[in-house]
Amino acid sequence: MKTLRYMGRAMGLLLRSAMQYRASFLMQTLSQAVMTGGELLAVEVLLGRFTRLGQWSGPEVLFFFGVMQCVFALVEFVGRGVSTFATYVGSGEFDTLLVRPRNLLVQVFCTRLDPRRLGGILVGLSALALAAAGQPLAWCWGKALLLVASCLGTTLLLVGLFLIEATVSFFSVKSIEMVNVLTYGGRTACQYPVDIYPTPLRLLFTFVAPFALCMHLPVSWVLDKPLWGASYWAALMAPLAGAVFFGIMVRVWYWGVRHYRSTGS
């Protein structure tokens, strides 16, 4: 409760800071819209030309895309502090967080808690609406629960993946671009269902960065085409993989804090 109030306050302060630069505020909001809109355009172009992707119809592909957009908007909203953490360590500002009596990771979230990022959810939801309109889907509470679990699990997975780079930044001043392979690369690759990919990529996205478990399995169940013929319970439990991944990365990150060297001597 106290944590939520703190996050609310931090968000308000960030918005007020952003409002100081009107033009910038507008441009940033606009660029968000361009980004998500551009991706939707790309998917539409591909679906216009090819109509099918493996066993999936156009609306089904759009459905996966919509879920990924919503998830990434959530990640950008809550996890910017983590994904930009390397610059925070580089400038020595992390010291400031260490001398405050609050949970460290919550404080890191609070450094960049930008509600405007949630705008991407609108694009995601409209993609979902388009997708749902394009196919006969029977809805029930069970499916809604699956979607929520899937979004939460995938969000935790992505924040966990961003924590890898954050942890590396304790040890090396150079930010490791390669981690983008799993975060931004994972986003791009896994907005399409995992079964279209060749085996190495499928293994990568099932066992290393388990997007398949967090997202594709439950969402495929919602579309009545469960991957690997999974049962409802299996589909509901699979997103826990994201929570487990996040939990492990939080431990690793705290281990990194112990080895933090600060700047200067």
Added chain:
Amino acid sequence: MAYMEAEDLTRFFLRKKRVKEGGFRRWVARERETVKALDHASFQVEAGELVGLIGPNGAGKSTTVKLLTGILTPTEGACRVAGRVPWAERKQHVRELGVVFGQRTQLWWDVPIADSFDLLREIYDRPRNDWAERLRQISAALELEPLLRTPLRQLSLGQRMRAEVCGSLLHRPRLLFLDEPTIGLDAVSKLALRSFLKEENRREGTTILLTTHDMEDMLALCSRVLVLGHGKLLYDGALQELLRRYDTVHTLRCTFAGEVTLPPPPPGCVLRRDGDAVEVDYPPAQVPTGDMLDWVRRAGPLREMTLKEQNVDQLIARMYQELAL
């Protein structure tokens, strides 16, 4: 048990160096060297003390502060503040801690400082009344009231530092760390800040540890200093005692009425002519000032005479030199 204790407190850093020579190796290989930022330092500080931490750049002052605040973990040795290990019991420890880093801000750049203070209240989770009372008290003492609605980035350096100090004290810390608090401040701001810190220490009993290069700060605030060099604790004691130890040269400057022939000065003295005036450096420990006066009288009719001690900066520079820092 003392309020703050450090025992063999040590922190090493590994620094990577690029290899300069060799074709391909230059691109991949790195050499490592160990930097001893703090090397087995032991000291104790009692509650309510006002202690200064001095030493040349890179001596280990900031490392000491970062270890005691819990920002860094020690490589060896241990420290405790109020019985707690700073990094292990971070949250409880920092609840009673105020920190001002002279070079960087803990407030939010683009919003009025009052809004920053509001968020700090949320972070420290303090009662609203107490916070308002404290804010009124401190902002009055630091003359911050007219600035509370101004964004931090529009404040001058001195105003910003006062805001930082205010922000670090609102939650009634028992212990305050100040890293270069007067850096870049004008004379008026400096004096105001010094007297405020002194008053805060007296009235609230706040223990204060400060690092500074400004020896006037030291003289005004600290009865006790810790001198660091190359990561080692070189001196722990009264500032006055330290100054006496390195106060080895006084200078006598006199002008005479008319032309005079100077007799040879007592041994250990250095004679200089500066226009009309004559300057003599003498070691007060070996040559009593009375002997110098006798020498002047023997030289001829005196018109004017001044006696100078070295200033504190010169003394400290001499100390650093002597300790080969």
Added chain:
Amino acid sequence: MKTLRLRPYLSAFRVRALLETQYRGAALGGLVTQMFFGLVYIALYHALYASGGAQETPLAEVVTYVWLQQMAFRALLSADGELNERVLSGGIAYDLCRPVDPWGWWFSRAVAQKLVGMLMRGAPMVFLQFVLPVGYRMALPPTWGAGAAFAVSLMAGLAVIAAVDAIRSAVVMRTLDARGVSAMIQLLMMIFAGNVIPLTLFPAQVQGLIRFQPFAQALDAPIRLYLGGGDFLLTLGMQLGWLLALGWLGRGMWRRQLLRVTIQGG
């Protein structure tokens, strides 16, 4: 009568090119990232092409298109990551005080960054093609002529992106904001230069428009020449036309910017 001195611009070019060679760690990271994105995109196109339906663009051409885009990716990134800092800290004032044409200055720097950055990432990627499985490798240009046309057109393409970059810098100066403007131009460029999906895959009805817009001149136009399509002279003419137009626009913006700064300073 002022004579055009080329020397300062050459030295701006050289300094920025040298700086770019310092970013070896970033280049390695970029290499890995671009290889990964290339593989993912190509795997996606394999799946799409296997799903039935005849396509006028052969899969092999799409594969080559994707790799060429990934190799040139660094060129799409902005030339100056530190511009934001320089603008906000006021360090930019030094750049404006130099006795050179500021547009030319930024343009030279941008060309240097794009050329060197592209070579550092792209050259290793050419060699990595040999370890890729069949069906994932890019093809050589069909004729020597196509290869030569590609090389010439790619240089013109880099100049076009550099001109866009110089405009971007001017906008950053004007609005004192780099994140918003940069992010947006970046995204527009990635989509409309053909990095996100090959422009050849856009619907046939919009091909005329999509090939005409400025971002297509950057990478799409040379890549089409590489694949053996498109008319060389026509393509180059269009690229140079856009280069002139964008250069004129950017130069005007920098002029006005200078005027504004002078007035403020006075």
